[in-house]
Structures are given as structure tokens and as C-alpha cells.
Amino acid sequence: MPHIFPAQYSTLSAAALKDHLIKAYHLDPSTTCRLLIRNVSDTYILANNTQKFIFKIYRDAHRKLNEIEAEVELLHILKANGNSVSYPLVDVEGKHVQQFNAIEGIRNGILFSFAEGSVILALEDQHLNQLGHDIAKLHQTTSTIKLNNPRPVFNFETTLFKPLRDLKPHFAEMTEDFEYLSTIANKVVKKFEDFDTSTFSYGYCHYDFFPKNFHFDEQNNITFFDFDFAGEGYLINDLMTFLNHYFFHQLNNLITKEQTEKDFGTFLTAYQKIRPLTDDELKAVPYLGITFHIFFLKFFYDNYDDWSNAFLTPRYTKHRVAMIKKWEELYCNF
Template identity: 85%
Template sequence: MKTFPAQYSTLSAVALKNHLIEAYQLDPATTCRLLIRNVSDTYILENQSQKYIFKIYRDAHRKRNEIEAEVELLNILKANGNGVSYPLTDVTGKQIQQFNAIEGLRNGVLFSFAEGKVILDLENAQLIQLGQDIAKLHQTTSSIKLSNPRPVFSFETTLFEPLHDLKLHFAEMQEEFEYLSDVAVRVVKKFEEFDTSKFSYGYCHYDFFPKNFHFDSAGNITFFDFDFAGEGYLINDLMTFLNHYFFHQLNNLITKEQAEEDFNTFLSAYQQVRPLTADELEAIPYLGITFHIFFLKFFYDNYDDWSNAFLTPRYTKHRVTLIKKWEEMYCNF
């Protein structure tokens, strides 16, 4: 019987283990197991002395040239002394593996393991370290141009394209769609008040939640998961970290006063390395609206292959409510 085409397969951990042991000359006792099934699947490989992360991308989410750009970016960051989980090179000199999966070609990268752990409630010393390390990372990403393309975070890609593509999804939620359309226009109008010519621009991580960096026992930070890395205002990364405090407050895990104090400690530490203009500081919260609308489109686009079983009208309305709460908490139009 002919094999029927699949839209999304999960590659065998056993087969991957055998392939990667040979390709990278790893310890034959290395084990491999699926860690996260997502728009890109993540596996963990480990033996008695070492751990690795293997990420395999879905072609519909990341084309080969975008992966090459991510690898290039991480190689540059590592060479400049930034603490990142970086791509490893196999015995033939390749940093990207290719597999002929059921749905077609898929590309994968073996990464160094980020030692340490996630810390959700950061103390002052950790906030200072984080602010300075992100600023140092931005010193690198603001001064390079990659050979291959990455996404661009502009109002077109984070507001207007998402709203155009989401219009059908909101067919039965006209009130919510009208709100999003209105707030998008207000964000753009607000930015007309800022001197954006003086905003730092470069490659953003665009997902600087604590889940994407580890602190080791000595307090050193390793950043990882550059899956969304793209070009835009560098304050986008400060905005994504502000989202950590937004959700922490909504979940009653921190007071408003402590959240403001902690974020200001982080911002002050960042500015010890990379000063920000007054307009950049004021603009940070307004980019939060673009971030949430961008991810609404991301959830919509990847619904089929991400097993995101909760993209219901109720869930969508909840996400719009979050944007309203963000506006109430941080914005002053």
C-alpha cells in the first residue's frame, strides 16, 4: 500500500540518536528523548558527561535560509563572548542536519546545552546580570547584517498583516476585532510622537521570558531558543521581558510595586552598558500590543501543526482581554 502523505510527523528518538551519535561522534551510550513537541520539536541527548539539545524545524515555520541565518547569528554571538546555546559542528563540518521525513525535508540543529535552570522570581543581582548581558548581546546584534534573512518586526508584520489574516477568524467576534483594529492605529499614532531615528535597531530575540535563559550555580546566564529572532527595534527585547512581570502580576505572583521595582532594576542595569533615549523608554509598553497581536496570528497560522487545541472563540476572546489589560496597565494613549 502506498504511504499516505502526512502534514506533520514526529521523528523517532531512537533513529535520531543513532544518526546523531554517528554524525557528531558522540558517546555511544548517549540517549535521546523527545522533550517538547511544538512548531519545532526539541530532543534532549545525554550521557554520563554531557548533554545536548537537538531541535528539528518544520518547513512551514522555518525555511532553510532562515535556519542558516539563526545558525549564523548564534555563531557570531558565541564568537563575541555572549552567553548563548550555540550550534555544534558534525564530523563533516555541517551545522545543519537534513532529514527526508514523511511530510518532506526537515532541517535540524544540535545545540550545546544551557547549564543551570530557569528562575522565575529574580533577585536584584540576577536582574542586574540579566540587564547587562542582554545589553552586551545587543551590542553585537546592532552591529551586524546576516547573510540570510530573518523576520522583520515592523508595524506591518506585527499589526496590519496579522489583522488582515485574522479577519476571518474574528468573523463572529466583531467587537473584539474592532478593538484590535482601533488599538493598532493608536499604537502607530503614538509612535509618531517619538524620534524613532534614534532608536537602536538590530536583531532581537523577541522571546526573552525567563523560560529562555538559564542561570548556572555561579550566576552566569545562557540564552537559548532564538527561534523568533528577527530584525527590529532592540527595545522589543525589553518589552518581552516586561511581559514576564505582566503575567506574574495577573497570576498574583508579584505585587505591582515589586514588579515595577524589579523591571526598573533590570532597565538601569541594561543602561549601564547601552543607554536608552527617553523616547525608547516611553515606547517599550506600546510594543507590547504589537507583540500580543503578532502572537495571535502565530497561534492561528500554526494551529494545524502545533496541536494548539485551544484556539477557540473563548480562548481568542481571552487573548484580546489580555491586550486590554496590558493597555490599561502600561499605556497612556
């Protein structure tokens, strides 16, 4: 065989990564490594008798090196300002980024500190109060900085109009669904004309604040992680993504609308004790949910063939459009 045939997405060997990372970070020789999640970035967990770590390996098609370096910078700033986050570790040479010459080309990886605790889906008042407080504290930092390297920007062009342009071929045989998405996108933009957006807080959003991305320890301390989507935008985007946790629970009949309003209200009250929101910011939160779901529909479209997954079949696409209609019904008033 003259050469190894190229691949568009390889999965790096956990055994080989273990040997590399033990050497690169002087970890205990007993450290184990196993693949935890295979996705647009692959996640491995490393553990020994006293320590745990998370190693994330990115695909160049999804995350460029300068974007990864921006995330490293952001997390170190957050940590330095007293925010509890899973943060990048440096190797024995003082480097954050490990590079691997994989079949598809260079892959970049980061070793992170482990977020102690566990995911809690049934959040009680003490969890919601702590979460509101901690996200507000995080926003106090992210609203005052400018990173040296680029991160995505969340605006109507990047979350509505470009996604719809890119998605149009996918909807060739679902024209009514595409027409609905185009119409509601314009309604969102029109709705924002009613708000004084000059008063909206702006900075770096996590943009994926679901309970799967923060752990509570036994003392209810929170550690945030998975800043893959972190980018610039209205900070209320983070409140909107957390509202989606309740939205999905409502869709699955796991919580009532009344309980959603109570719990999300508890969270907002705790948040505003640290960072007050304007009336227009509070009113705008639900409409950003439309942008979030259209943005992720394009994300699934862009990354479908690398997930080896059932995403983005016509049935799945129609399900997502129906979900956006349900969001509109529950939270929006056009």
C-alpha cells in the same frame, strides 16, 4: 499499500535520531535521546555521563532553510563576541544542518550545546542586574551586524497590519473584538508619531526574552537560548518581551504592580550601564507590547492545526483580546 500517505506534521523517532546523531557527531555510544517538547519546532535532549545536547528539528512551514542558516550565523557571531549562548555544533563532515526525509518532506535539524544551569522565575536583584548587563552586551553585537541570510523583520506591517488582515476571517463572529484590535493598532502607530524613532537602536532582537529561554548556573552566569523568533527590529522589543514576564505574573496575582516596577527598574538600570536608552525608547517600550500580543495571536492562528492543541477556540481568542486590554490598562496611555 502503494505508498505511505502524506502527513502535515510527523514526530521523528527519538530512538532513530539517537542512532543518527551518535554517528553524525561521533557522540558517546551510551548517549540517550528523548523528546522534550513537541511544538512548531520539536526539541530533543541528548545525554550521556559527561555531556548534554539539545537537538531541534524544524518544520519547513515554519522555518525555511535559509532562516535556519541565518540563526546559525547569528549564534556563531554572538559566541565569537563573548556572549554566552547555546550555539550550533558541526558534525564530522563540518555541517551544521541535519536533513531528514520525513513523511511531510525534508525536515532540517540542528544540534546545540547545552545551556548549563536552570530557569529562575522568581528573579532577585542579582539575577536582574546580571540579566540587564548580559542583554545589553548581546545588543552591542546585534546592533552592528547584518546577516547573509534573512530573518523576520518586526515592524508595524508584520506585527499589526498583516496579522489583522490574516486574522479577520477568524473574528467573523467576534466583530467587536476585531474592531478593538484594529482600533488599538492604529493608536499604537499614532502614538509612535510622538517619538523620535530615528534615535532608536535597531538590530537583531531575540523577541522572546522570557525566563524560560535563559538559564542561570550556580555562579549566576547566564546562557541564552531559543533564538527561533530572532529578527530585525527596535532592540527595545527585547525589553518589552521581558516586561511580559511580569505582566503574566501580575495577571496570575504572583506579583504586585509595585514589585513589577521595582524589579523591571532594576533590570533597566543594569541594562543602561552598558547601553543607555533615550527617553523616547523608554516611553515606547509598553506600546510595543500591543504589537507583540497581536503578532502572537496570528502565530497561534497560523500554527493551530499543527499543534493538536486547544489554542484559538473562541473562548481562547476572547481571553487573548481581554489580555491585550489589560496590558493597555496597566502600561499604556493613549
